[in-house]
Amino acid sequence: MTETVDVLIIAPDVPAYSHPGDAGADLVSAEAVRLEPGQRALVGTGVRIALPEGFAAFVVPRSGLAAKHGITIVNSPGTVDAGYRGEIKVALLNTDRDTAFEIAPGDRIAQLIVMPVARAAFVPVDDLPDSVRGAGGFGSTGYQKDGATA
Numbered sequence: 001m002t003e004t005v006d007v008l009i010i011a012p013d014v015p016a017y018s019h020p021g022d023a024g025a026d027l028v029s030a031e032a033v034r035l036e037p038g039q040r041a042l043v044g045t046g047v048r049i050a051l052p053e054g055f056a057a058f059v060v061p062r063s064g065l066a067a068k069h070g071i072t073i074v075n076s077p078g079t080v081d082a083g084y085r086g087e088i089k090v091a092l093l094n095t096d097r098d099t100a101f102e103i104a105p106g107d108r109i110a111q112l113i114v115m116p117v118a119r120a121a122f123v124p125v126d127d128l129p130d131s132v133r134g135a136g137g138f139g140s141t142g143y144q145k146d147g148a149t150a
Contacts, residue, residue, distance in 0.1 A: 007057075007114060008050040015047065015112050024060060024111025027090065033103040035094035040074055042089045043109055051082040056117045059090055059110050070096035073110060080112075088112070 009015075015025035030046035051057060059078035065071040074091040090110045094101050103109060 005052060005055060005114060007052075007055075009047065010049075011045070011047040013046065013106065024113045026062075026108045027059065027088065027110045027112050029090075029103050029105055029107045029109045031103075031105060033092075035071070035092060035101045035103065037094055037097050037100060040091060040093040043092050043103060045088050045090065045109070047088045047112075048085060049080065049088070050085060051080065051114065053082050054116055054119075055082055055114060056080060057088075058113045058115065059088065060113060062108060062111060065109070069099075069101050070094060071101055071109075077113075 012030060013028045015027055017025050027045045027047060030044045033041050033043050035041055049057065057080035059073060059076070059080065061071070061073045061076055072093050072095060074093045078088075078091065080088060092103075092109060
Protein backbone atom coordinates (compact mmCIF):
# COMPACT_ATOMS: atom_id res chain seq x y z
CA MET A 1 0.00 0.00 0.00
CA THR A 2 1.37 3.41 -0.99
CA GLU A 3 1.24 6.09 1.67
CA THR A 4 -0.41 9.36 0.62
CA VAL A 5 0.67 12.69 2.06
CA ASP A 6 -1.22 15.96 1.64
CA VAL A 7 0.88 18.65 -0.04
CA LEU A 8 -0.59 22.13 -0.16
CA ILE A 9 -0.09 23.66 -3.61
CA ILE A 10 -0.56 26.83 -5.63
CA ALA A 11 -0.17 26.05 -9.32
CA PRO A 12 -1.65 26.86 -12.72
CA ASP A 13 -1.13 23.17 -13.59
CA VAL A 14 -1.17 20.76 -10.64
CA PRO A 15 1.47 18.01 -11.05
CA ALA A 16 -0.15 14.71 -11.98
CA TYR A 17 0.93 11.08 -12.01
CA SER A 18 0.70 9.58 -15.51
CA HIS A 19 0.14 5.99 -14.37
CA PRO A 20 -0.90 4.22 -11.17
CA GLY A 21 2.18 3.42 -9.13
CA ASP A 22 4.37 6.13 -10.71
CA ALA A 23 6.91 7.62 -8.28
CA GLY A 24 7.09 11.01 -9.99
CA ALA A 25 4.34 13.49 -10.81
CA ASP A 26 4.84 15.50 -14.00
CA LEU A 27 5.93 19.12 -13.73
CA VAL A 28 5.09 21.29 -16.74
CA SER A 29 6.65 24.46 -18.03
CA ALA A 30 4.87 27.75 -17.32
CA GLU A 31 6.84 29.54 -20.05
CA ALA A 32 8.20 29.23 -23.57
CA VAL A 33 11.93 28.57 -23.73
CA ARG A 34 14.31 27.71 -26.56
CA LEU A 35 17.36 25.75 -25.45
CA GLU A 36 20.17 26.02 -27.97
CA PRO A 37 22.73 23.17 -28.15
CA GLY A 38 24.72 23.11 -24.90
CA GLN A 39 22.56 25.84 -23.34
CA ARG A 40 20.96 25.68 -19.92
CA ALA A 41 18.01 27.67 -18.57
CA LEU A 42 16.06 27.96 -15.35
CA VAL A 43 12.49 27.15 -16.41
CA GLY A 44 9.54 28.17 -14.27
CA THR A 45 6.70 25.79 -13.46
CA GLY A 46 4.43 28.19 -11.57
CA VAL A 47 4.24 25.54 -8.82
CA ARG A 48 4.60 26.50 -5.15
CA ILE A 49 4.15 23.88 -2.45
CA ALA A 50 4.13 23.49 1.33
CA LEU A 51 5.58 20.11 2.28
CA PRO A 52 4.95 18.71 5.75
CA GLU A 53 7.94 18.59 8.11
CA GLY A 54 9.89 15.39 7.59
CA PHE A 55 9.36 15.42 3.81
CA ALA A 56 11.31 16.74 0.83
CA ALA A 57 10.53 16.84 -2.88
CA PHE A 58 13.05 15.96 -5.54
CA VAL A 59 12.95 17.32 -9.11
CA VAL A 60 14.27 14.67 -11.51
CA PRO A 61 14.65 14.43 -15.30
CA ARG A 62 12.11 12.82 -17.60
CA SER A 63 13.65 9.77 -19.22
CA GLY A 64 11.92 10.40 -22.57
CA LEU A 65 13.32 13.93 -22.86
CA ALA A 66 16.80 12.66 -22.02
CA ALA A 67 16.74 9.70 -24.40
CA LYS A 68 15.01 11.39 -27.35
CA HIS A 69 16.33 14.97 -27.10
CA GLY A 70 19.29 15.05 -24.69
CA ILE A 71 17.40 17.27 -22.23
CA THR A 72 18.41 16.78 -18.61
CA ILE A 73 18.49 18.63 -15.29
CA VAL A 74 21.79 20.24 -14.31
CA ASN A 75 21.45 19.75 -10.53
CA SER A 76 19.58 16.47 -10.59
CA PRO A 77 17.94 15.80 -8.34
CA GLY A 78 16.92 19.30 -7.39
CA THR A 79 15.91 19.35 -3.73
CA VAL A 80 12.82 21.16 -2.45
CA ASP A 81 13.00 21.48 1.34
CA ALA A 82 9.90 21.46 3.55
CA GLY A 83 10.40 25.11 4.48
CA TYR A 84 10.70 26.43 0.88
CA ARG A 85 7.67 28.34 -0.41
CA GLY A 86 8.95 29.82 -3.67
CA GLU A 87 8.28 28.70 -7.22
CA ILE A 88 9.79 25.37 -8.24
CA LYS A 89 12.05 26.03 -11.21
CA VAL A 90 13.90 23.43 -13.25
CA ALA A 91 17.52 23.94 -14.38
CA LEU A 92 17.29 22.28 -17.81
CA LEU A 93 20.32 21.56 -20.01
CA ASN A 94 20.32 20.69 -23.70
CA THR A 95 23.15 18.17 -24.13
CA ASP A 96 22.50 17.77 -27.87
CA ARG A 97 25.46 19.17 -29.81
CA ASP A 98 23.50 20.12 -32.93
CA THR A 99 19.80 20.64 -32.29
CA ALA A 100 17.94 23.30 -30.33
CA PHE A 101 14.94 22.24 -28.23
CA GLU A 102 11.71 24.24 -27.96
CA ILE A 103 9.68 24.18 -24.75
CA ALA A 104 6.11 25.50 -24.76
CA PRO A 105 3.91 26.31 -21.78
CA GLY A 106 2.28 23.06 -20.63
CA ASP A 107 5.11 20.80 -21.86
CA ARG A 108 6.18 18.17 -19.33
CA ILE A 109 9.75 19.06 -18.36
CA ALA A 110 10.51 17.13 -15.15
CA GLN A 111 9.05 14.91 -12.46
CA LEU A 112 8.50 15.69 -8.79
CA ILE A 113 9.04 12.93 -6.23
CA VAL A 114 7.84 13.53 -2.66
CA MET A 115 9.58 11.44 -0.02
CA PRO A 116 9.97 11.23 3.74
CA VAL A 117 13.47 12.18 4.84
CA ALA A 118 15.32 11.51 8.07
CA ARG A 119 17.19 14.28 9.81
CA ALA A 120 20.67 13.03 10.68
CA ALA A 121 22.34 13.52 14.03
CA PHE A 122 26.02 13.68 13.07
CA VAL A 123 28.14 12.07 15.81
CA PRO A 124 31.88 12.85 15.68
CA VAL A 125 34.08 9.78 16.36
CA ASP A 126 37.77 8.92 16.00
CA ASP A 127 37.22 5.74 13.97
CA LEU A 128 34.41 4.27 11.87
CA PRO A 129 33.24 0.65 12.14
CA ASP A 130 34.50 -1.75 9.45
CA SER A 131 32.31 -2.64 6.47
CA VAL A 132 32.60 -5.06 3.56
CA ARG A 133 33.31 -2.20 1.13
CA GLY A 134 35.64 -0.29 3.41
CA ALA A 135 37.24 2.80 1.86
CA GLY A 136 36.75 1.61 -1.76
CA GLY A 137 35.69 4.61 -3.84
CA PHE A 138 34.03 5.27 -7.18
CA GLY A 139 34.62 2.33 -9.51
CA SER A 140 36.18 0.22 -6.75
CA THR A 141 34.05 -2.82 -7.63
CA GLY A 142 35.23 -2.81 -11.27
CA TYR A 143 32.98 -3.31 -14.27
CA GLN A 144 31.85 -6.17 -16.49
CA LYS A 145 33.60 -6.56 -19.84
CA ASP A 146 32.87 -9.60 -21.99
CA GLY A 147 31.45 -11.41 -18.96
CA ALA A 148 34.55 -10.91 -16.79
CA THR A 149 35.14 -8.37 -14.07
CA ALA A 150 37.78 -5.86 -15.16
